[in-house]
Amino acid sequence: MPQGAPRSAPEQQSLQQQQPARREQQQRRRRRRRRRRRPVPAARSGHVQAGLGAAASPPPSDVFSALRLHLPVSARARGCLPCLAVCPCACDSVCPPGRSSDFLTAYRSVCPRAPLPQVPLTTSPSLSRRCLHFLLLCFQVQVLAAEENVDFRIHVENQTRARDDVSRKQLRLYQLYSRTSGKHIQVLGRRISARGEDGDKYAQLLVETDTFGSQVRIKGKETEFYLCMNRKGKLVGKPDGTSKECVFIEKVLENNYTALMSAKYSGWYVGFTKKGRPRKGPKTRENQQDVHFMKRYPKGQAELQKPFKYTTVTKRSRRIRPTHPG
Structure with missing residues (x-):
């Protein structure tokens, strides 16, 4: 129909019926935008593992670099840090494109014996807070995994380097x-x-x-x-x-x-x-x-250590009880 042409009565009636639905749809969009812009309190920003608490402000950039150093070398060798795979703000410079994976899958591949984390991925709208939650959780998991693989040889080497002035000399x-x-x-x-x-x-x-x-x-x-x-x-x-x-x-x-x-x-x-x-x-x-x-040993000095003596062990015989005449 050419522009400026008068509309028929059925068309005007259908347009009037569609206007309330359009207005309601526009109002819904405005409400969603307002909810996204509204700051979320710390109590509603998502559950974090016990003992960590909620983040009140976005983490600084040095937090990501500090926590990234505590991840194992085996995880870095895969091409992408698994704990930072869902966090673009901390993973853009580390992960190559197309290598980010699901958080739970990466978590299970790094710590197979640890329990699954109780952290919802979509409860917090703030990307920086969600990244901090994942980083703190991964940092705690890596510390627990490091404690399980303690190498006692390092302790022995450190103790042998230090001089022992307390113990009795032989x-x-x-x-x-x-x-x-x-x-x-x-x-x-x-x-x-x-x-x-x-x-x-x-x-x-x-x-x-x-x-x-x-x-x-x-x-x-x-x-x-x-x-x-x-x-x-x-x-x-x-x-x-x-x-x-x-x-x-x-x-x-x-x-x-x-x-x-x-x-x-x-x-x-x-x-x-x-x-x-x-x-x-x-x-x-x-x-x-x-x-x-x-x-x-010097000539003429008796040996301080006695040689081994072998003793023969015989199997114990069964004791025969004496029979008493009845």
Whole structure:
């Protein structure tokens, strides 16, 4: 129908009937817009896991960068942080396009043994608050997962580095027989050699335990000088053995020989040549015969450790009860 042409009576009547429906539809749209613009109180902004509380203000940008560092490396290697997959404000710079997945699926893939979170995804209209809820929840889950995979070896290494001044020291007296020179280690004041005969007074060593990690301090009984290794790897004797250079780690090898590795310079061992001269630490290796020693008691000293005694155990016989005549 051309514009400006008069409308017929049926058309005008149908338009009048449609106007109230259009007005009502417009009013509904206005109400929805007002609800979206209206600020939601903290009590209605969605349920958060117990102990976290509701967010009162949008989180700063450094919160996302700080919490992102606590996620495991295995999760980052997948190409997208699973805990931030539903959060565009914190995931735009991390997740490549097309890699974001459902939150519950990612949550279950990272923490399979943890319970599912009770956090609704659509209760809070504020995107920043919803992101903060997910970040806090994931941070708490990652802490729990880290506590389950505690490595006790780290604790042992930290304790062995620290010196134990509280525990009672254990002193042992023996000789160290060198495999290459065929003699015993001697502490001749500041000079160290491996030319001592069996029972020599300079070859008698007092071995003092330092920590529970097989760390010992070796002192000559006659000279009272400690066996130490300086920063160049040279074996020297020092009157004061409190330095870390005078601490060695005992290693029992597969061939039942003992190797002494420096506690301060890892990989440097106490070693001697065939003529009994000390070798420098950087030139020694664990599999070399120059660093292999055997503990021997001094000549004429009774062994402190008693040998094992084997006792025969017989099966207990059944006891026969005496029969009394009736």
